[in-house]
Amino acid sequence: MKIRKAIIPAAGFGTRFLPATKSLPKEMLAVIDRPIIQYGVEEAVTAGIDKIAVITSRGKSIMEDHFDASPELEQFLEEKKKADLLQEVRRVSNLADFCFIRQKKALGLGHAILMGREYIGREPFAVLLPDDIFVCPSRPCIGQLMDTFEQYQASVIVLGRVDKEGTKKYGIIKPKKISERVFKVEDMVEKPGPEKAFSDLGIIGRYVFTPEIFAAIEKTPPDHRGEIQITDAIKKLTDEQAVYGYLFEGKRYDAGNKMGQLEAIVEIALKHPEFGRPMKDLLLRLSREIS
Ligand code: G1P
Numbered sequence: 001m002k003i004r005k006a007i008i009p010a011a012g013f014g015t016r017f018l019p020a021t022k023s024l025p026k027e028m029l030a031v032i033d034r035p036i037i038q039y040g041v042e043e044a045v046t047a048g049i050d051k052i053a054v055i056t057s058r059g060k061s062i063m064e065d066h067f068d069a070s071p072e073l074e075q076f077l078e079e080k081k082k083a084d085l086l087q088e089v090r091r092v093s094n095l096a097d098f099c100f101i102r103q104k105k106a107l108g109l110g111h112a113i114l115m116g117r118e119y120i121g122r123e124p125f126a127v128l129l130p131d132d133i134f135v136c137p138s139r140p141c142i143g144q145l146m147d148t149f150e151q152y153q154a155s156v157i158v159l160g161r162v163d164k165e166g167t168k169k170y171g172i173i174k175p176k177k178i179s180e181r182v183f184k185v186e187d188m189v190e191k192p193g194p195e196k197a198f199s200d201l202g203i204i205g206r207y208v209f210t211p212e213i214f215a216a217i218e219k220t221p222p223d224h225r226g227e228i229q230i231t232d233a234i235k236k237l238t239d240e241q242a243v244y245g246y247l248f249e250g251k252r253y254d255a256g257n258k259m260g261q262l263e264a265i266v267e268i269a270l271k272h273p274e275f276g277r278p279m280k281d282l283l284l285r286l287s288r289e290i291s
Contacts, residue, residue: 003146003208004051005119006044006126009112010037011057011103016257025060026256027130031264032272036255037063038092040128045095047143049126053099053119055112064100069093108227113209114217122211124149127230129256132205133264135271136250142206148182148246149208155237159183159245160252162202164194170202171231173245183245185238190223190231201245203231204252213237 014026021029027037037054044052056063070089077086101115113127126142134141141158148156162170171190175183175198187198207230217233237243253267254260269279 001123002048003124003126003149004049005123006049006052006128006142007055007113007116007120008037008040008044008052008128008130009055009109010060010063010130011055011112012106023059025063027060028062028066029255029261031133031255031261032269032275034092035066036133036261037130038066038095039133039255040130041067041095043134043140043142044126044128047126047140047146049142050096051099052096053101053116055103055115056100057103057106061100064098067093067095067098106227108222108225108229110217110220110228110230110233113230114214114228117214120211120214124155124208124210127207127209129205131254131256133253133255133268134206134248134250135253135268136248138249141248141250141252142208144248145206145208145246148244152182152242152244154241155210155213155234155243156208157185157203157234157243157245158206159201159247160204161200161247162204163200166200166202167192167194167197170204171229171234172197172199173201173203174198175201175245178244181247181249183247185234185243185245187238188231188235190229201247203245204254206248207234210237210241212241216240 010027014021017026028035041052054063074086074089099119103112103115128142145156145158168191171188172192173185174187176186177183216236220228220233220236222228234243253264255264269275
């Protein structure tokens with residue numbers, strides 16, 4: 001079955017960016033000229049997805065406005081003959097069909113995904129965590145997972161190699177190697193730390209699930225913080241059906257923390273048609289000044 005729908009969980013408080021995120025959703029912080037969440041949306045759309053449910057929460061409705069039409073702004077740009085900007089503004093509001101679902105309480109990523117159950121129905125679907133920005137020249141990261149889903153007809157999670165610190169930040173899998181980039185998930189644990197990590201293969205923010213994940217989430221008890229972790233639910237799913245991991249091709253930025261976001265801004269700017277040259281000049285000048 002073809003994957004048409006995606007869930008983007010975006011209901012968190014964004015505590016790592018306080019005070020910037022006191023009233024502005026973390027997903028709306030800009031990386032160059034677009035909010036973080038737009039990178040995830042464009043990735044899904046480029047991969048062929050056209051229906052997106054964003055899981056949101058109180059105080060975050062400007063995310064809805066961002067992907068909606070903006071008649072006053074469009075009229076203003078038209079009058080000022082700013083055709084390029086007008087085209088871009090319209091492109092954003094036509095990216096996909098959106099649905100916004102409120103999560104009333106911060107009960108974890110697993111719970112946030114469960115909020116999309118009615119929207120998804122009985123079909124496989126993608127999940128994109130907006131904190132992670134992927135730059136994959138040949139095929140969007142979620143598209144690489146969708147291709148793997150096509151091949152195995154099973155849930156697929158994206159994998160990246162992590163260092164010791166990474167074992168404290170990401171879910172880690174116990175892999176059984178199938179091919180160069182595909183691993184069968186034998187076991188997994190959420191943020192185990194270096195001593196308890198099964199491997200250096202971390203889960204980094206993209207998933208394709210069969211609809212059976214919803215029943216698995218429902219059966220998953222909350223952790224010690226009262227949150228239902230998607231990692232625990234995936235582990236439950238592996239009791240019933242195979243789950244695969246895919247070592248993606250490309251580069252990924254963790255825009256969910258301050259340093260990761262700075263890195264994303266600098267590196268994406270370096271590849272940007274307008275800012276590539278000036279950013280390179282800036283970095284060369286700064287490197288002379290600080291060396
Ligand atoms: C979540 C998941 C974790 C995954 C990570 C990827 O954690 O629970 O398994 O490795 O996203 O970014 P969070 O970053 O929401 O704490």
